[in-house]
Amino acid sequence: MFEKITSWWSPSPAAPYDPTNPKMNPLNPQGLKSCCACPDTKSARDDCFLSSANGESDEKCKQLVENHLACMRSLGFKL
Numbered sequence: 001m002f003e004k005i006t007s008w009w010s011p012s013p014a015a016p017y018d019p020t021n022p023k024m025n026p027l028n029p030q031g032l033k034s035c036c037a038c039p040d041t042k043s044a045r046d047d048c049f050l051s052s053a054n055g056e057s058d059e060k061c062k063q064l065v066e067n068h069l070a071c072m073r074s075l076g077f078k079l
Contacts, residue, residue: 019076027076038071 048061
């Protein structure tokens with residue numbers, strides 16, 4: 001009963017953050033989804049992991065992973 005009364009005076013809940021919505025995220029004006037963002041760094045990272053032997057990929061591909069994360073963050077994705 002009191003939930004209805006308090007909701008009259010309380011502000012409406014804020015919409016959850018959506019990095020693909022250009023109105024919420026001006027860093028991503030094209031509205032790219034995470035799967036399609038940063039294709040250059042993503043393909044370099046994936047190629048490194050696929051061409052590395054087991055156990056070597058962690059150190060060998062570390063910089064490529066960091067580059068991809070930086071690119072994603074520059075578009076407003078929270079990783």
